[in-house]
Amino acid sequence: xxxxxxxxxxxxxxxxxxxxxxxxDPIRIGVPVGLSGANSVVAPSVVQxxxxxxxEINAAGGVxxxxxxxxxxxxxxxxxxxxxxxxxxxxxxxxxxxxSMETSAARNAGLPIVSRGKVPYIYxxxxxxxxxxxxxxxxxxxxxQQVPPIVDYLKGQGAxxxxxxxxxxxxxxxxxxxxxxxxxxxxxxxxxxxxxxxDGSDWTAIISKLKASGAEALITSTAGGAPNVTLTKxxxxxxxxxxxxxxxxxxxxxxxxxxxxxxxxxxxxYVTGIDSAENKAFLDAMAAKFGDELRxxxxxxxPEYEAVYLYKAAVEKAGSTDxxxxxxxxxxxxxxxxxxxxxxxxxxxxxxTMYLGQVQEDGSVVVVESFKDVDxxxxxxxx
Amino acid sequence: MTLLLDIVTTAAVLFIxxxxxxxxxxxxxxxxxxxxxxxxxxxxxxVVVGGLGLNPWxxxxxxxxxxxxxxxxxxxxxVRPLYARPLDAILATWGLGIVIGQLVTLWFGxxxxxxxxLLPGTIHVLGTSYSLYRIFALGAAVVIGxxxxxxxxxxxxxxxxxxxxxxxxLARALGLDTARIRLVTFMIGTGLTALAGxxxxxxxxxxxxxGVAWLIGSFMLVMVAGSSFGALAVAxxxxxxAQVLVSTFISPILGGITVAVLCALVLRISSKGFARV
Numbered sequence: 001x002x003x004x005x006x007x008x009x010x011x012x013x014x015x016x017x018x019x020x021x022x023x024x025d026p027i028r029i030g031v032p033v034g035l036s037g038a039n040s041v042v043a044p045s046v047v048q049x050x051x052x053x054x055x056e057i058n059a060a061g062g063v064x065x066x067x068x069x070x071x072x073x074x075x076x077x078x079x080x081x082x083x084x085x086x087x088x089x090x091x092x093x094x095x096x097x098x099x100s101m102e103t104s105a106a107r108n109a110g111l112p113i114v115s116r117g118k119v120p121y122i123y124x125x126x127x128x129x130x131x132x133x134x135x136x137x138x139x140x141x142x143x144x145q146q147v148p149p150i151v152d153y154l155k156g157q158g159a160x161x162x163x164x165x166x167x168x169x170x171x172x173x174x175x176x177x178x179x180x181x182x183x184x185x186x187x188x189x190x191x192x193x194x195x196x197x198x199d200g201s202d203w204t205a206i207i208s209k210l211k212a213s214g215a216e217a218l219i220t221s222t223a224g225g226a227p228n229v230t231l232t233k234x235x236x237x238x239x240x241x242x243x244x245x246x247x248x249x250x251x252x253x254x255x256x257x258x259x260x261x262x263x264x265x266x267x268x269x270y271v272t273g274i275d276s277a278e279n280k281a282f283l284d285a286m287a288a289k290f291g292d293e294l295r296x297x298x299x300x301x302x303p304e305y306e307a308v309y310l311y312k313a314a315v316e317k318a319g320s321t322d323x324x325x326x327x328x329x330x331x332x333x334x335x336x337x338x339x340x341x342x343x344x345x346x347x348x349x350x351x352x353t354m355y356l357g358q359v360q361e362d363g364s365v366v367v368v369e370s371f372k373d374v375d376x377x378x379x380x381x382x383x
Numbered sequence: 384m385t386l387l388l389d390i391v392t393t394a395a396v397l398f399i400x401x402x403x404x405x406x407x408x409x410x411x412x413x414x415x416x417x418x419x420x421x422x423x424x425x426x427x428x429x430v431v432v433g434g435l436g437l438n439p440w441x442x443x444x445x446x447x448x449x450x451x452x453x454x455x456x457x458x459x460x461x462v463r464p465l466y467a468r469p470l471d472a473i474l475a476t477w478g479l480g481i482v483i484g485q486l487v488t489l490w491f492g493x494x495x496x497x498x499x500x501l502l503p504g505t506i507h508v509l510g511t512s513y514s515l516y517r518i519f520a521l522g523a524a525v526v527i528g529x530x531x532x533x534x535x536x537x538x539x540x541x542x543x544x545x546x547x548x549x550x551x552x553l554a555r556a557l558g559l560d561t562a563r564i565r566l567v568t569f570m571i572g573t574g575l576t577a578l579a580g581x582x583x584x585x586x587x588x589x590x591x592x593x594g595v596a597w598l599i600g601s602f603m604l605v606m607v608a609g610s611s612f613g614a615l616a617v618a619x620x621x622x623x624x625a626q627v628l629v630s631t632f633i634s635p636i637l638g639g640i641t642v643a644v645l646c647a648l649v650l651r652i653s654s655k656g657f658a659r660v
Contacts, residue, residue: 205630229588
């Protein structure tokens with residue numbers, strides 16, 4: 001370490017916590033994210049989103065006159081890696097806030113460290129819901145927001161018998177459990193529900209059951225990436241052409257499936273095809289900043305971009321980066337970004353406009369219908 | 384009827400995936416744990432061929448050639464010194480599999496890759512509409528099986544290979560160039576495995592770890608089959624069939640472990656498995 005840097009570090013440590021926290025020191029945003037492991041396909045797009053937000057905010061003068069600085073740490077997409085990443089970000093790097101998309105396992109492992117370190121934490125990944133902590137805010141969707149648009153649309157198309165297929169893990173089963181109860185509450189019938197282990201690659205028997213079941217629509221919730229592609233290829237190979245809603249596919253994966261993905265219905269709070277000035281400006285800025293290196297912005301990366309702006313708004317409203325006032329301000333501020341106007345006002349969760357998209361032959365996603373400000377329901381009634 | 388088709392086509396896919404491993408194990412008595420990596424290499428040949436805008440079927444010969452050439456290099460540099468130490472060979476090929484997986488990741492990234500479907504659509508057989516490609520896979524398995532039977536029974540190479548299987552010292556004493564025959568056998572095995580990788584692309588996603596899911600199943604089947612392609616076909620039909628039945632009537636989650644459990648049971652009862660068939 002060079003001497004000036006050492007002095008700066010020592011000085012900032014000595015000043016930390018004092019009322020004089022230097023006026024021009026950067027505000028540090030910790031981003032624990034799965035650069036390795038299961039999330040490694042999507043993590044680079046999340047980091048790019050954060051980088052663009054920080055660059056834009058710094059170019060416009062920063063927050064309270066201070067620049068933002070990203071501190072990125074690999075959580076290896078799991079609990080053990082997350083403990084190290086959170087520990088290092090909170091207690092060694094002494095970040096002012098954590099903003100990140102992570103697996104549920106990583107989030108759950110990190111939360112106790114967040115509580116101990118008393119740092120605001122904005123979680124930007126859709127997840128199974130009901131994670132409650134005074135320091136935690138979520139600006140992405142929960143099942144209550146994602147499933148109903150799909151089932152309502154399929155019902156409108158005349159489907160009443162549904163077949164559910166998933167990967168055998170918490171998120172897959174959780175989503176389909178919610179889907180089943182929602183289908184039944186709207187008068188539909190679930191004629192089959194089948195799971196394969198996450199690393200399973202042979203869906204033959206399940207597909208034969210599906211074909212024999214008389215189902216009128218199919219809803220799947222596999223693990224992202226490989227299992228999703230494998231299932232879809234085998235479905236198409238077997239000639240299944242039922243209305244097919246996929247709770248786990250993103251635009252990038254859809255593209256890699258080519259014509260096999262055509263017709264798939266997806267429900268998301270972000271698709272690149274959203275027709276708004278904010279989204280257009282965002283996509284242009286991303287393309288200009290990253291060029292050939294650009295990872296397609298998606299439902300997991302765009303909330304990261306917006307969360308940085310939400311944090312900025314909260315700090316400005318609070319007038320400081322101290323945890324308590326920032327946390328109090330976080331559910332009062334809003335930001336209009338690529339997904340529309342977001343405010344985490346509902347029990348630390350956000351009502352979101354959900355888009356029902358359909359994958360086209362060329363892999364692009366066209367918005368079929370949008371559902372404005374879908375409520376996340378009762379997530380954390382005690383907060 | 385669909386059930387019957389499910390059973391024979393599942394067996395066919397298992398046979399295609401395991402054939403290359405059996406070729407190597409049967410003659411060389413080496414378990415090639417880089418088997419999964421060779422499947423992956425084959426599948427990425429399909430990605431490359433597709434990326435160049437060529438006919439997707441061209442991926443079959445390309446993958447066979449690529450698999451054989453890489454297999455030749457591997458045999459010469461890594462496997463050859465380890466024929467007398469089969470346990471070390473397992474370790475070495477396992478490590479090689481990890482290295483190949485990482486190289487594929489470095490080159491193509493972790494993302495799922497796009498491949499053109501070889502035979503889309505369905506066909507009417509036995510009164511039901513069924514995946515055309517799975518029917519084709521059945522044919523491909525038969526061709527591979529018969530091809531191997533011919534290679535072993537009808538050619539000079541096969542005769543030499545059988546001599547090596549029976550008594551290697553004697554074969555060498557009779558003037559057979561055993562090192563060369565081993566090299567050729569290894570190359571055929573890896574080439575065939577890469578070819579199987581291409582044949583898998585319409586059925587599974589193509590990503591750097593795709594081969595791993597198939598490794599254990601084919602390993603167990605080959606252990607049961609010993610060095611006989613006939614025994615492998617029987618094992619695939621029986622255990623693949625059991626897998627389909629368990630998946631259909633009990634639970635697909637249990638179906639996923641059926642092959643491994645049954646193979647372990649068979650080996651417990653008879654250490655030679657089906658090798659006498």
